Amino acid sequence: MILKIKLIPLFLLLYQISLNAQSKAPFSEMSLLGRSNPKLHSDSIPLLPEVGTAFLKMQAAARKAGIEIAIVSAYRSYDRQKGIWNRKYRSNTQQGLKPKQNIKKIIEYSTLPGTSRHHWGTDVDLIDGKQPVSGDVLLTENFHGKGPYVEMRKWMDAHAVEYGFIRPYTSDDNRKGFYYEPWHYSYAPLAIPMLKAYLQLNLNSLLLPEDLEGQKHIDTKFMKQYIQENVLGINKVLK
Numbered sequence: 195m196i197l198k199i200k201l202i203p204l205f206l207l208l209y210q211i212s213l214n215a216q217s218k219a220p221f222s223e224m225s226l227l228g229r230s231n232p233k234l235h236s237d238s239i240p241l242l243p244e245v246g247t248a249f250l251k252m253q254a255a256a257r258k259a260g261i262e263i264a265i266v267s268a269y270r271s272y273d274r275q276k277g278i279w280n281r282k283y284r285s286n287t288q289q290g291l292k293p294k295q296n297i298k299k300i301i302e303y304s305t306l307p308g309t310s311r312h313h314w315g316t317d318v319d320l321i322d323g324k325q326p327v328s329g330d331v332l333l334t335e336n337f338h339g340k341g342p343y344v345e346m347r348k349w350m351d352a353h354a355v356e357y358g359f360i361r362p363y364t365s366d367d368n369r370k371g372f373y374y375e376p377w378h379y380s381y382a383p384l385a386i387p388m389l390k391a392y393l394q395l396n397l398n399s400l401l402l403p404e405d406l407e408g409q410k411h412i413d414t415k416f417m418k419q420y421i422q423e424n425v426l427g428i429n430k431v432l433k
């Protein structure tokens with residue numbers, strides 16, 4: 195009799211945990227592809243709320259060290275990424291690049307729509323807002339040598355991980371895919387499970403809309419390599 199009484203609450207508890215686990219599978223296909231229009235922290239911090247909170251803590255800590263972490267780009271929708279891709283493709287075409295070269299050039303730094311980590315609301319491009327810079331800010335040379343963001347990079351090297359932020363596109367020579375991006379950070383506590391969920395999707399059938407420039411030149415073989423080298427060519431600790 196006593197055993198029976200104890201088993202019932204245990205069963206209820208397990209049932210509740212399993213219900214919770216189901217409701218906590220929050221990464222819908224739409225959200226992983228940048229098509230969900232997610233609720234973001236704020237207009238000035240367009241990251242998922244949890245990521246925005248962690249970002250503000252990191253920003254406050256950096257401020258004490260004289261660095262003003264500023265967001266250049268954070269959440270980006272599928273349509274916005276498609277716009278970036280198409281604009282680059284047309285510009286490269288005008289400069290005389292053939293389709294295959296064109297695509298190769300784009301994926302040095304930019305993704306196919308539906309494959310950007312910026313779709314997830316976990317990833318962000320950062321600079322030091324205190325430093326006066328003209329022209330393009332997201333250049334590797336700005337973060338190295340005598341560049342304006344060297345102090346910020348060094349601070350981030352030492353402290354970003356304490357707030358959950360880790361660079362996916364490292365300078366590791368053994369890494370394939372996108373070039374080194376010293377400005378790009380992922381919020382690991384969410385980006386790691388999101389990548390896992392993302393890889394469960396049938397990406398081949400999802401990624402090539404009719405109105406994507408160069409679409410005809412992207413075949414299954416390319417996609418397989420792109421997913422292996424670009425999507426998965428990231429810092430090992432984020433996998």
Ligand SMILES: [Zn+2]
Nearest residue numbers: 312318319378
């Ligand atoms: Zn980025």
